[in-house]
Amino acid sequence: MRKISFIFISLSLLALIVGAIFGTLAGIQYVKPDFLKDVITFNKMRPFHVSTVIGWIILCATGGIYYYLTNVLKLNLFSKKLAATHLSLFILCAIAIYISFATGKMGGREYFAYAPIISIPIFLGWILFGINYFKTTLTQVKNWPVYLWMWGTGIAFMMYHLAETNFWMIPYFRENFIKDITVQWKSYGSLAGCWNMLVYGTAIFLMSKIKNDENIARGKKTFFFYFLGLTNLMLGWAHHTYIVPTQPWVRYLAYGISMTEWVVLISIIIDWKHSLSQEKKEGNCMSYKFLMATDFWVFVNLIVALLISIPYINLFTHGTHITVAHSMGTTIGINTTILLASVFFISNRENSTYLAKHTKLLKVGYWIFNISLGIFWICLLLGGVEKSIWMYFTDNPSTFGEMQNKLQPYMYVFLAAGYGILIGILMVSMPLLSVLIKKKNT
Amino acid sequence: MTVLVVIFVVYNSIIYTQGTSNNTPLMSEQAIKGEKLYQENNCTACHQFYGLGGYLGPDLTNVISAKNKGAEYVKAFLNSGVKTMPKFNFTEEEKEAIAQFLTEVDQTGHYPIVEADKKASGWVDMKYKNQ
Numbered sequence A: 001m002r003k004i005s006f007i008f009i010s011l012s013l014l015a016l017i018v019g020a021i022f023g024t025l026a027g028i029q030y031v032k033p034d035f036l037k038d039v040i041t042f043n044k045m046r047p048f049h050v051s052t053v054i055g056w057i058i059l060c061a062t063g064g065i066y067y068y069l070t071n072v073l074k075l076n077l078f079s080k081k082l083a084a085t086h087l088s089l090f091i092l093c094a095i096a097i098y099i100s101f102a103t104g105k106m107g108g109r110e111y112f113a114y115a116p117i118i119s120i121p122i123f124l125g126w127i128l129f130g131i132n133y134f135k136t137t138l139t140q141v142k143n144w145p146v147y148l149w150m151w152g153t154g155i156a157f158m159m160y161h162l163a164e165t166n167f168w169m170i171p172y173f174r175e176n177f178i179k180d181i182t183v184q185w186k187s188y189g190s191l192a193g194c195w196n197m198l199v200y201g202t203a204i205f206l207m208s209k210i211k212n213d214e215n216i217a218r219g220k221k222t223f224f225f226y227f228l229g230l231t232n233l234m235l236g237w238a239h240h241t242y243i244v245p246t247q248p249w250v251r252y253l254a255y256g257i258s259m260t261e262w263v264v265l266i267s268i269i270i271d272w273k274h275s276l277s278q279e280k281k282e283g284n285c286m287s288y289k290f291l292m293a294t295d296f297w298v299f300v301n302l303i304v305a306l307l308i309s310i311p312y313i314n315l316f317t318h319g320t321h322i323t324v325a326h327s328m329g330t331t332i333g334i335n336t337t338i339l340l341a342s343v344f345f346i347s348n349r350e351n352s353t354y355l356a357k358h359t360k361l362l363k364v365g366y367w368i369f370n371i372s373l374g375i376f377w378i379c380l381l382l383g384g385v386e387k388s389i390w391m392y393f394t395d396n397p398s399t400f401g402e403m404q405n406k407l408q409p410y411m412y413v414f415l416a417a418g419y420g421i422l423i424g425i426l427m428v429s430m431p432l433l434s435v436l437i438k439k440k441n442t
Numbered sequence B: 001m002t003v004l005v006v007i008f009v010v011y012n013s014i015i016y017t018q019g020t021s022n023n024t025p026l027m028s029e030q031a032i033k034g035e036k037l038y039q040e041n042n043c044t045a046c047h048q049f050y051g052l053g054g055y056l057g058p059d060l061t062n063v064i065s066a067k068n069k070g071a072e073y074v075k076a077f078l079n080s081g082v083k084t085m086p087k088f089n090f091t092e093e094e095k096e097a098i099a100q101f102l103t104e105v106d107q108t109g110h111y112p113i114v115e116a117d118k119k120a121s122g123w124v125d126m127k128y129k130n131q
Helices: A002-031 A042-072 A080-102 A116-140 A146-165 A177-210 A220-241 A248-259 A261-276 A285-308 A311-317 A321-350 A352-357 A359-392 A400-440 B002-019 B029-040 B071-078 B092-106
Strands: B116-118 B124-126
Touching: A002 A042, A002 A080, A002 A321, A002 A400, A042 A080, A042 A116, A042 A177, A042 A321, A080 A116, A116 A146, A146 A177, A146 A220, A177 A220, A177 A285, A177 A321, A177 B002, A220 A248, A220 A261, A220 B002, A248 B002, A261 A285, A285 A311, A285 A321, A285 A359, A311 A359, A311 B116, A311 B124, A321 A352, A321 A359, A321 A400, A352 A359, A352 A400, A359 A400, B029 B092, B071 B092
Parallel strands: none
Antiparallel strands: B116 B124
């Protein structure tokens, strides 16, 4: 089973690297619109980038869960065959998705730009994962720690919301543009909630294992946050579509639910103060470091997320790069740091001497990654403010093209920072890949 | 557990049937054809409706009713290859379909929302079309 987990994780690291390369290529269009316009057309590069990095998150979380269930929690996996089929299905889907983009046979829905038919094997893959997960855990674990709940919830809801992303093919939804676009973004909001369940579950798992303290995964407070996350997964989606003319109560509800997240923020601040007084040095150095980075990124991104969930503020930030700062900040700053921490945790168990030999490279890579991300994130926020001023606070707005020109300086720095993130990613993931690939064959 | 499932089912059904409805008439066959072209060419990578989509190009929600723009303007744009926009090869018929799609999207509402009633509670009441 280790082998299958390692293939999942190695492929995910590869996806992270390739996805970041696609991102930096697509980004060139922001500063040099005519550069290789016909080769790296944005309407193809963007889906390449988006699908590949989503692949990173999904594959890495999945590989980690398989590994933790069997190698750390020492459960007997219900079926190795199912896991192998799951892996093969996902690999085939990845190939099919790339072919779909390269040949231009696109479904053209945001985030799901590939030919819609590929959703069927993806869905099937999740069913296999679900069967394996629940058959393994339900029979062997009595009193579930929170991470098992989170992983289970993520998998179960993922199936439903994946199906929901395809509702547009049903005429009932398709014929009503507002219904269509709202359900579309409802499903995306919830899907992000699903993978957050997988990834945050992993974070809690790691914290409890690194600190060797199962209470982290069992306390009342932990479960309270789990339910809060679940409520947000189910009901919080509509803050993405405040400005779409749906029924007002949908928007009211989303506002209320979104604001519950302030509790999370306050709790983080309290915990943070608490932990400052305690000196902690652990063996899992890089893993721990990445989780500390997560802590920081959760904090700054949550502030932005909470602010832009207030309709009054959302009115001005929606449709600007501030939204991108939010999505990039959370997927790179939070999801990616947690998942890298997870890969470090696993690689460290497998071959700690190899990683120790590369400590310097890893540490420098870590800082390049985080600092570049900071610059990247700030550029997006500033660019967003600039665009918002153009949209709402200018009497005689200039043309779109002129506004784009005004954003150019930010976009140059943004692109440069994007390359920084790529370099950081390369520096930390190369040693990891080499550990995993070597171990895979033993 | 059962309670949760029931809540989930009821909530989703209400959202699908009522929460997301709107008084705009259903899309015509021609508009759906246009939407299909919009999707197949992945216009959403660069364009937005209601601010949702990629940011390399402008939002298209109200491009039809905007001052000095409109269906003819849109049709002229499609095969022009201006700036980053790819040079498409749409036939006259396809251009018509896309313009029809954009026209019907335009009828569903306003974006950006410049006329909104902002409340101190952080709430925003917005103006709907067709009501």
